[in-house]
Amino acid sequence: MSVERELPVLGSDAADLRSDCARCFGLCCVALPFETSSDFAVDKAAGTPCGNLRGDFRCGIHPQLRERGFSGCTSFDCFGAGQKVSQVTFAGRSWRESPGTARGMFEVFPVMRQLHELLRYLAEALAWPQVRTVRGELRRAFNDLDGLTRGSAEEIAGADVAVIRQQVNGLLLRASELVRAEVPGRKKNHRGADLIGARLRGARLRGASLRGAYLIAADLSGADLRTADVIGADFRGADLGGADLTGCLFLTQAQLDAAEGDAATRIPPALRRPGHWKD
Incomplete structure (x- = not known):
């Protein structure tokens, strides 16, 4: 039985779980740190804008990222956390226009990214027909997590991601086992x-x-x-x-x-x- 399905619309629009850089304030280019390596050509501290970030929050070398030594950027996915923090948590006020929001925004983004990753996995699992026995638990977990991501900056930053991840991963593992049980051998x-x-x-x-x-x-x-x-x-x-x-x-x-x-x-x-x- 095939499990190749699009993400469902459950509480949070499926599009919200896919990156939309046009609606983000370049948060992955500012909030996150990186070190010189095969993935990044330079060092950058957390909270410091990347030197390639333009005034319109776009990457100035986007078409040449791999060639310029930034392959790590091409394989990064925020799962829609960037636009959620930019447009929902901080109501469209950028860290450049409202410098007072910068610290909070940069603290919330890494947390939101982890929560959105879990939402993306839950949404996928909910589309599988084999998970009938755990569908209710998956749906509740999705809705609870989605509600948290729509809370205040303080609520999101204070979330115990380790505990949340452990609980959700247990559910995802059970869903996975139900699907893989149908594979013979x-x-x-x-x-x-x-x-x-x-x-x-x-x-x-x-x-x-x-x-x-x-x-x-x-x-x-x-x-x-x-x-x-x-x-x-x-x-x-x-x-x-x-x-x-x-x-x-x-x-x-x-x-x-x-x-x-x-x-x-x-x-x-x-x-x-x-x-x-x-x-």
Whole structure:
């Protein structure tokens, strides 16, 4: 049974769980820190605007981010947290127009990003027909979390994200197990595994658990990842050429953007093929 569905509209519009940079005050370019590495060409402290941020909150080198050493920016996804903080929490008042809001805005954004990520996973799970027995719990968790993200800046900043994440992850795991139970045969468990640089070419990973696995620079070319649970898996530099990721559970655009693929890579219809992938 296919699980390849668009995010449902449940309390929060599905569009709210996708980044809309045009409605954001460049928060990921200011609030978050980064260090010189293969992902970022320079150091930047939290709360300091990136040198590439323009006055209109757009990136001045967006078309050349990878070429200029900022591949980390191309694989970042706020799951719609940026526009929520900008337009809802702070009612459209930017940190430039109202400097007094800057500190609060920059404190709220990282928290909101984590909450929106959980909302995105909950919304996906709610679309699966196999989760009948936990659908009510998933819906309540979604609505409660969505309500929190619409609270005051103080309420959001004070949220115990660790506790919330633990509770939601338990639900998501149960939903995942219900879906993967329909995959015949024994499923591989690589949860949290160190698979950095692993040779997994053509691996049969259908219905496997790759939750939180380190797949950096792994060779997954031609692998069967259908219905695999990849929540939190690190795909940076992984070779997904010719791999089948249709029906992958909790696969995000950011994970695809961090990986390498080609025209033969099969991905869920709700996600887009990254522009840097081979033709």
